[in-house]
Amino acid sequence: xxxxxxxxxxxxxxxISAQNQTDKAQIEVTxxxxxxxxxxxxxxxxxxxxxxxxxxxxxxxxKETGAYKYYQDLPYDKALALAQRIKEQGMTRTxxxxxxxxxxxxxxxxxSARVTxxxxxxxxxxxxxxxxxxxxxxxWEGPFLKEYIEEKTTTxxxxxxxxxxxxxxxxxxxxxxxxxxxRADNWSNVLKDIKFDAVYSTDYNRTKETALPTAKxxxxxxxxxxxRKMASKEFLANTKGKNVxxxxxxxxxxxxxxxxxxxxxxxxxxxxxxxxxxxxxxxNNSKSSSVLVVN
Numbered sequence: 001x002x003x004x005x006x007x008x009x010x011x012x013x014x015x016i017s018a019q020n021q022t023d024k025a026q027i028e029v030t031x032x033x034x035x036x037x038x039x040x041x042x043x044x045x046x047x048x049x050x051x052x053x054x055x056x057x058x059x060x061x062x063k064e065t066g067a068y069k070y071y072q073d074l075p076y077d078k079a080l081a082l083a084q085r086i087k088e089q090g091m092t093r094t095x096x097x098x099x100x101x102x103x104x105x106x107x108x109x110x111x112s113a114r115v116t117x118x119x120x121x122x123x124x125x126x127x128x129x130x131x132x133x134x135x136x137x138x139x140w141e142g143p144f145l146k147e148y149i150e151e152k153t154t155t156x157x158x159x160x161x162x163x164x165x166x167x168x169x170x171x172x173x174x175x176x177x178x179x180x181x182x183r184a185d186n187w188s189n190v191l192k193d194i195k196f197d198a199v200y201s202t203d204y205n206r207t208k209e210t211a212l213p214t215a216k217x218x219x220x221x222x223x224x225x226x227x228r229k230m231a232s233k234e235f236l237a238n239t240k241g242k243n244v245x246x247x248x249x250x251x252x253x254x255x256x257x258x259x260x261x262x263x264x265x266x267x268x269x270x271x272x273x274x275x276x277x278x279x280x281x282x283x284n285n286s287k288s289s290s291v292l293v294v295n
Contacts, residue, residue: 041087152241
């Protein structure tokens with residue numbers, strides 16, 4: 001009975017954690033559409049991000065007195081008109097420095113977030129209808145200040161390769177089995193709401209074949225890494241501020257996680273377990289991790 005209850009608890013815990021990750025990814029897409037809507041004068045992206053009942057207003061800092069004064073409200077129609085004007089007048093931009101999105105909290109139907117744009121700092125409230133997160137309200141202050149810039153969050157998703165062909169004990173570089181290929185495809189589905197910037201794999205058939213569906217889904221080439229040089233300074237520098245998938249082995253994957261965390265937290269993966277998903281988040285000097293089991 002205890003074993004049955006524990007199984008239910010773990011299943012529910014995975015569902016909640018996975019759903020939270022999915023919601024976070026969807027919210028980040030909405031927030032980036034919101035920024036691009038104004039930066040690129042893209043009304044379609046704005047329509048995908050904003051609810052028609054949008055309520056947005058702000059406070060502008062007076063250059064002479066330093067006092068913040070109420071500026072104006074920007075309802076839905078005015079927001080679309082502003083984006084259109086930006087495009088027509090050739091004032092579009094592809095800013096990277098003055099740009100940041102951070103999900104603050106996610107409830108069942110509502111969420112809060114922080115956005116940094118060329119105009120300043122926004123605090124945003126969103127709601128979820130028909131499975132889609134959209135912006136309800138925005139309060140902002142401007143102009144943009146350097147202090148608004150936050151170090152970007154780096155998120156690593158680490159998995160072991162899927163089931164390999166064990167029929168030939170002498171073969172040190174086997175391919176995946178039929179079951180393994182299905183699991184590789186399933187990883188791509190599980191991670192479909194994550195926009196990956198890079199996919200890494202060791203130089204083995206089983207790891208590359210596990211990474212391939214997710215790499216293809218994100219239009220990425222698989223990058224190879226040496227499991228003897230995990231979490232090197234070069235790797236950390238190249239992946240800073242990105243979403244990264246790392247595919248390894250039963251021993252190297254938890255070791256990689258431990259190296260990222262700078263602590264020995266996880267043990268080797270059991271040989272019959274191909275479903276662990278480790279998620280490591282690094283922001284400034286803060287590091288956190290979680291592990292989910294995907295059957």
